[in-house]
Amino acid sequence: MTMMRSSSSSSSTLSLLKSCKTLRNLEQVHALIIRKGSEQDHVLVTEFISICNSISPKHVTYASTVFDRVLQPNIYLWNNLLKCHCTHSSMATSINFFKRMKQSCYVAADKYTFPSLVKACSRVLALREGQVVHGLIVKYGTEFDVFVGSSLVDLYGKCGEIVNARKVFDEMLVRNEVTWTSMIVGYLKIGDHLEAKKLFDEMPQRNVFSWNVMINGFVKSGDLVSARVLFDEMPDKSMVTFDTLIDGYAKSGDMVSARSLFDQSPEKDIVSWSALISGYAQNGQPKEAVKVFNDMLSRNVKPDEYVMVSLMSASAQAGDWELAKWVDYYLSECSIDLGQNHIAAARVDMHAKCGNLERAATLFEKMPTRDLISYCSMIQGLSVHGHAVRAVALFQRMLAEGLTPDYAAFTIILSACSHADLVDEGCHFFDCMINEYSLAPLTDHYACIVSLLGRAGRLKEAYDILKELPMELHAGAWGSLLWACRVHGDVSLGKEVAGRLFKIEPQNAANYVLLSDIYAASNQWSDVNDVRNQMNEKGIRKLRGCSWL
DNA sequence: GTAGGGTTAG
Numbered sequence: 001m002t003m004m005r006s007s008s009s010s011s012s013t014l015s016l017l018k019s020c021k022t023l024r025n026l027e028q029v030h031a032l033i034i035r036k037g038s039e040q041d042h043v044l045v046t047e048f049i050s051i052c053n054s055i056s057p058k059h060v061t062y063a064s065t066v067f068d069r070v071l072q073p074n075i076y077l078w079n080n081l082l083k084c085h086c087t088h089s090s091m092a093t094s095i096n097f098f099k100r101m102k103q104s105c106y107v108a109a110d111k112y113t114f115p116s117l118v119k120a121c122s123r124v125l126a127l128r129e130g131q132v133v134h135g136l137i138v139k140y141g142t143e144f145d146v147f148v149g150s151s152l153v154d155l156y157g158k159c160g161e162i163v164n165a166r167k168v169f170d171e172m173l174v175r176n177e178v179t180w181t182s183m184i185v186g187y188l189k190i191g192d193h194l195e196a197k198k199l200f201d202e203m204p205q206r207n208v209f210s211w212n213v214m215i216n217g218f219v220k221s222g223d224l225v226s227a228r229v230l231f232d233e234m235p236d237k238s239m240v241t242f243d244t245l246i247d248g249y250a251k252s253g254d255m256v257s258a259r260s261l262f263d264q265s266p267e268k269d270i271v272s273w274s275a276l277i278s279g280y281a282q283n284g285q286p287k288e289a290v291k292v293f294n295d296m297l298s299r300n301v302k303p304d305e306y307v308m309v310s311l312m313s314a315s316a317q318a319g320d321w322e323l324a325k326w327v328d329y330y331l332s333e334c335s336i337d338l339g340q341n342h343i344a345a346a347r348v349d350m351h352a353k354c355g356n357l358e359r360a361a362t363l364f365e366k367m368p369t370r371d372l373i374s375y376c377s378m379i380q381g382l383s384v385h386g387h388a389v390r391a392v393a394l395f396q397r398m399l400a401e402g403l404t405p406d407y408a409a410f411t412i413i414l415s416a417c418s419h420a421d422l423v424d425e426g427c428h429f430f431d432c433m434i435n436e437y438s439l440a441p442l443t444d445h446y447a448c449i450v451s452l453l454g455r456a457g458r459l460k461e462a463y464d465i466l467k468e469l470p471m472e473l474h475a476g477a478w479g480s481l482l483w484a485c486r487v488h489g490d491v492s493l494g495k496e497v498a499g500r501l502f503k504i505e506p507q508n509a510a511n512y513v514l515l516s517d518i519y520a521a522s523n524q525w526s527d528v529n530d531v532r533n534q535m536n537e538k539g540i541r542k543l544r545g546c547s548w549l
Numbered sequence: 550g551t552a553g554g555g556t557t558a559g
Contacts, residue, residue, distance in 0.1 A: 011551075046552050079553055115554040122555095150555045181556045212557045219558095240558045247559060271559050278559075306559050 010041055017047050023059065026051060030066065039066075042074050049080045057088035075107045079116075086116035091129065094120040109136070111145040118151035127159040146172065150179040157186020177207045184210065188217035208238045215241060219248035224257075243271040250279025255288075270304055278310035281317065289314035290323060305336045305343060312346040316353035324354040341367070345374035352381020372403050380412045388420030395429070405433075407442060414448035423456045443473055450477040454484025459493050471504050482511060486518045494518040509540050 013032060020026045030048070038044050045066060052063035067073060067081050078101045085094040098117055101109065114137050121130035134152060137143050143152075149172040156165035165186040172179060180203040187196035200206070200214045211234045218227035224245075231237070231245050242265040249258035262268065262276050273296045280289035293311050296303065303311070308331060315323045327350065331338060338344060344367045351360035364370065364378045375398040382391040395413045399405070405413075410433045417426030430449045433439050441449070446466065453462035462481050466474060478501050485494035498515040505511065512535045519527040535542070 014551080043551055050553080074552095076552055083554075110553095112554050119555070145554085147555045152555095154556065176555095178556045185556070207556090209556050216557065238557085243558050251559095274559055304559095310559095 010038060010044060013038065013044060014047055017044065017051055020051050020055070023055065023062075026055065026059075026062075039069055040071060042070070042077055045070055045073075046076045046080050049077070049084060053080075053084040053087065060084045060088050072106045073104070075110055075112070078104070078107055079110075079112045082113065083116040086120035091120045091124050091126055095129065109140050109142075111142040111148055114140075114142060115147045115151040118148070118155050122151070122155040122158050125159050127155075127161065130155045130159070144173050146174045146176055146179065150176070150182050153179055153186065154182040157182055157189055160190055162186050162190050162192070177203070177205050177210055181207075181210045181213050184213055184217070188213070188220070191221070193217060193221055193223070208236065208241070212238065212240050212244060216244045219244055222252065224248055224252060224254070239265075239267060239269050239271075243269065243275060246272050247275035247279075250275045250282075253279075253283050255279055255283055255285065268299075268301070270301060270307065273301060274304070274306045274310065277307055277314070281310045281314040284317070286314035286318035286320075290318070290320075303330075303334070305340070308334075308336060309343060309346045312350040316346075316350040319354050321354045321356060324350050324356065328359070339368065341369070341371050341374065345371065345377055348374050349377035349381070352377055353384075355385055357381055357385055357387070370398075370401070370403075372398075372406065372409060375403065376409050376412055379409075379416065383412065383416035383419060386420075388416045388422055391416040392422060392425050405437060407439060407445075410437075410439065410441075411444045411448070414445055414452075418448045418452045421452070421455060423452055423458070426452045443476065446474050446477045447480060451480045451484075454481050455487070457484075457488050459484055459488060459490050463493060463497070471500055475501065475505055479508075479511065482514050486514050486521070489518070489521055491518055491522050491524070506538060507540060509535070509542050512540060513542055 013029065013036070016032070017029050020029060026048070033039060033041070033044055033048070048066055049063040052059040052066075063081060063084055067077060070077060082094065082097055082101065085097050094117060098109075098113075101107065101113070114133065117133055118130060118137075121127075121133060130152075134155075137148055137152070142148050149168055152168045153165050156162070156168060165183060169175070169179065169183045180199060184196045184199050187193070187199065196214065196217055200210065203210065211230065215227050215230050215234070218224070218230065227245060227248060231241065234241060242261065246258050246261050246265070249255070249261065258276060258279050262272055265272060273292065277289045277292050277296075280286070280292060289310065293303070293307070293314075296307070308327070311327055315327055328347065331347065336343065338347070344363065348360045348364045348367075351357070351363065360378060360381050364374060367374060375394065379391045379394050379398075382388070382394065391413065395405075395409075395416075398409075410429065413429050414426055417423070417429065426449060430441065430445065433441060433445065446469070450462045450466060453459070453465075459481065462484065466477055466481060471478065478497060482494060482497045482501060485491075485497060494515060495518075498511055498518075501508070501511040512531055516528050516531040519525070519531065
């Protein structure tokens with residue numbers, strides 16, 4: 001403050017302003033501006049707004065109040081606060097602010113006004129609003145500015161309006177790397193990799209963005225070979241370049257390449273660590289994921305929400321109760337926003353899969369709103385740990401809350417019923433799936449319902465469900481029905497079912513053995529012999545329990 | 550005399 005008092009000229013206030021790092025600093029300089037009667041100093045207020053914007057998105061309102069005290073804001077001021085709104089507020093807020101600006105008789109929009117406004121539209125793919133802005137751009141005569149043009153190419157490209165994007169691009173008088181890159185993004189967006197690559201090869205200058213965009217385009221389309229070729233050609237790779245390809249390898253399941261590139265990467269940022277951890281978790285190597293996570297901690301890299309979600313998924317898969325407890329504790333201590341549904345759902349899922357059902361239930365109930373994902377995590381947790389009745393009750397509650405179950409939700413509830421022989425409930429949900437939610441059951445759903453009916457001895461009902469379906473898709477369900485026929489000694493249905501199974505999987509010894517057992521159980525020894533002869537004729541050998549290890 | 554804009558990754 002002593003330093004502030006001694007400063008008298010506007011330029012020293014300006015440099016003080018530039019050195020502000022926190023809201024507290026800003027407030028102090030703000031007080032100084034007021035005391036010195038500089039509230040109408042356009043340069044100072046412009047800088048103030050810009051600093052507000054860079055310190056935190058939350059300070060847009062603060063910037064607005066300072067702006068509102070300026071009697072005749074000039075174009076710099078309007079444009080600067082418009083930019084704040086465009087980067088942090090909703091598109092509607094930004095457009096409303098722009099309307100206020102248009103009504104002000106002191107200023108006219110210029111070429112600096114529009115790029116951020118177009119970006120506000122492109123961010124939310126608001127094509128209609130973007131087109132209106134494009135009209136204004138022409139009206140104000142700013143369409144030949146390279147920044148304005150690039151923003152329009154970006155808007156149309158991101159909205160999939162490739163013809164309009166190209167039209168703007170072709171009509172521009174000056175194009176730079178950003179213009180070309182935006183055009184390439186447009187072609188990649190509609191999946192035209194050939195045209196994208198053509199532009200990439202044609203463009204006079206490339207920067208790091210252009211390379212990364214093109215590499216990412218190949219990665220997204222699954223063409224990791226082309227991505228790698230470009231990667232190896234690229235002169236000055238950035239962190240993003242490594243991140244993109246490491247993540248591409250990890251998502252495609254090629255953890256060997258992902259790991260090797262990660263090890264080559266000169267620095268490792270949070271995105272690379274996250275890609276590797278998530279890759280191991282998604283590819284069934286939870287232990288490896290945890291190892292990488294520990295390695296990351298030991299290098300003092302702070303995990304973020306992406307990393308924590310992957311780590312929770314790994315803990316859930318590994319069923320590692322101790323690890324789950326530690327992760328839970330870590331989450332409660334760190335600054336990650338635990339209110340987000342996908343994080344809460346992952347947390348519930350982790351505890352449920354690790355068998356800590358009470359903790360899962362507590363977290364589940366504490367969620368402000370429960371979505372389908374978190375319900376399913378909780379229901380599945382109850383089901384696999386033997387609480388089918390609670391699982392059914394929770395499923396009912398989910399329906400009562402008005403959530404719409406999908407295929408996966410029905411698989412979970414039918415399998416819960418099937419594990420606990422809840423026949424009536426299972427039949428009810430199966431019926432509900434078809435008639436109330438208009439979902440045609442898939443293989444897994446048929447397998448659950450048939451095994452459920454079969455174990456309950458309701459063989460005819462199971463048969464009636466299956467007989468109308470294309471057999472090839474449901475061999476498993478037919479097999480489970482045959483098993484039920486053996487358990488309940490139904491010879492005639494067993495013969496019928498086995499006959500069908502022999503047609504679609506003639507080499508599966510288990511079906512012959514089951515039929516032969518069915519005959520044997522009712523003392524039809526000549527039929528037993530017939531089945532054995534059939535097996536011999538077809539050269540099928542009964543598989544003995546064996547292990548390759 | 551002094552100020553401002555557009556393109557990439559999980």
